[in-house]
Amino acid sequence: MSVRTRSDRPATLVILGASGDLTRRLLLPGIGSLLAHEPDRDVRVIGADRDSRPDGDFEAEVRAALTEGGAGATCVDRVAGSSSYVSLDATDHGALTDLLRAAAAPAPGSEAAEHDGERRVVLYFALPPAVTAKVCGALCDVDLPAELHLAMEKPFGQDEDGARALNALVAQLVPDDQVHRVDHFLGMTTVLDLIALRFANRMFQAVWTGEHVAGIEIAYDEQIALEGRAGYYDHAGALRDMIQSHLLQVMALATMEPPASITERDLRDAQAAALRATRLWGGSAVGASRRARYTAGRVEGVDDGGRAVSRSVPSYVDEDGVDPARGTETLAQITVEVANSRWAGVPITLRSGKALGGANKHVALTFAPVRHLPGGLTGADPEDRLVIGLNPDTMELRVTTNSLDDPLALGQSVLRADLRRASLAPYGEVLAGILDGDGMLTVRGDAAEECWRICDEVLAAWDADEVPMEEYPAGSAVPEGWGAALG
Numbered sequence: 001m002s003v004r005t006r007s008d009r010p011a012t013l014v015i016l017g018a019s020g021d022l023t024r025r026l027l028l029p030g031i032g033s034l035l036a037h038e039p040d041r042d043v044r045v046i047g048a049d050r051d052s053r054p055d056g057d058f059e060a061e062v063r064a065a066l067t068e069g070g071a072g073a074t075c076v077d078r079v080a081g082s083s084s085y086v087s088l089d090a091t092d093h094g095a096l097t098d099l100l101r102a103a104a105a106p107a108p109g110s111e112a113a114e115h116d117g118e119r120r121v122v123l124y125f126a127l128p129p130a131v132t133a134k135v136c137g138a139l140c141d142v143d144l145p146a147e148l149h150l151a152m153e154k155p156f157g158q159d160e161d162g163a164r165a166l167n168a169l170v171a172q173l174v175p176d177d178q179v180h181r182v183d184h185f186l187g188m189t190t191v192l193d194l195i196a197l198r199f200a201n202r203m204f205q206a207v208w209t210g211e212h213v214a215g216i217e218i219a220y221d222e223q224i225a226l227e228g229r230a231g232y233y234d235h236a237g238a239l240r241d242m243i244q245s246h247l248l249q250v251m252a253l254a255t256m257e258p259p260a261s262i263t264e265r266d267l268r269d270a271q272a273a274a275l276r277a278t279r280l281w282g283g284s285a286v287g288a289s290r291r292a293r294y295t296a297g298r299v300e301g302v303d304d305g306g307r308a309v310s311r312s313v314p315s316y317v318d319e320d321g322v323d324p325a326r327g328t329e330t331l332a333q334i335t336v337e338v339a340n341s342r343w344a345g346v347p348i349t350l351r352s353g354k355a356l357g358g359a360n361k362h363v364a365l366t367f368a369p370v371r372h373l374p375g376g377l378t379g380a381d382p383e384d385r386l387v388i389g390l391n392p393d394t395m396e397l398r399v400t401t402n403s404l405d406d407p408l409a410l411g412q413s414v415l416r417a418d419l420r421r422a423s424l425a426p427y428g429e430v431l432a433g434i435l436d437g438d439g440m441l442t443v444r445g446d447a448a449e450e451c452w453r454i455c456d457e458v459l460a461a462w463d464a465d466e467v468p469m470e471e472y473p474a475g476s477a478v479p480e481g482w483g484a485a486l487g
């Protein structure tokens, strides 16, 4: 689905934190995926980080990652060949001035050098929030390029006050439509499918309300465990890592009012309005949230790519780099209500966790039972559900029909669709918009603050130990009693 406005303006992507894991695993392959679809796109990559690297080292990394993302050989040669790496302290305004000047200039030796205007510069902060804030502070003293866009990785701040302070700081640098708070879930194919599904189908449009929907569950249960990310994850935990960012964004798309158009302003207005109306279910984090941590176990099953998985996982507290005293959760669930006339009274459950047995990743709507069932039909009326799979991309509609062996007894039939397409990788989709200067698939400042407002209340209750920390063996299903609470 192409939801973007294409721009032909050449762009330079400057990655701060270029030696980090995110750059190698996601950003550069994301660019590779984009170049696989748009091989002529004029993009130059400059990596920057504190460490010095041997000549050609970064170029080789770019080359490998673009190839991994699917870019063709000629394109890889061109883009990797024009890439460069700078070793610097990104909190030093002199170093930032030089970096941004080089980024805005036409590529050295490029044919376009003489008649090319300044390139659009995207400064990508692949950095922890505290460092991001320091770099923004240093940028206040820099003469910034004419069209500078800032792309910021999650978490955007550490809480609502922190997000507000960071928003105020970046507002001193560039207008808000040039700030892109990155959430790669907004680039997922089936997340974007929600838009067409909801607003271009008479059938679904009519029933997508609290009149007909009894509950919504947005789950991202992962089989992967910590994977060596204790330095980040042990400070974040499942609520900050997945719900504060990704799942609330998905919820906003699933519950927002119809936007007048699918454009940056209208879409972001609709998402922000849904988030503003969001409250914890029952008004308190105590009844509306659960948290748990995995103990040792064995994860077996099939991963997102359909490959068999079988590995033993140590208890979370025994994982390398974890501080048991920190009490980090690896599974979190909150139930909220979008308190407006469309959704009031409908519980919306958001859940994500690591080292789980089943990879349930979906947006699932459970429809209310019919008001009246004609007499003569026997058996219980099964719940009708629409389940949109997020990775792998699928759609399943479970509808009540006659049972197979008795025409007057109720049963259920399942209609399944495989929605996997040759689309861009989620990071590619999001980066495409950012490089084009279009923020539609990134998070607006007010929406980021709203997501923290919702989660801060839960985090405060957890810090005060008002919600018990439960345990689940790695490889098990979500603990008993979790999941969508209907009614």
Ligand SMILES: O=P(O)(O)OC[C@H]1O[C@@H](O)[C@H](O)[C@@H](O)[C@@H]1O
Pocket: 222, 241, 391, 426
């Ligand atoms: O399935 P994907 O696209 O890798 O997204 C899930 C990941 O999203 C990241 O943002 C989280 O930090 C990870 O913990 C999580 O595993």
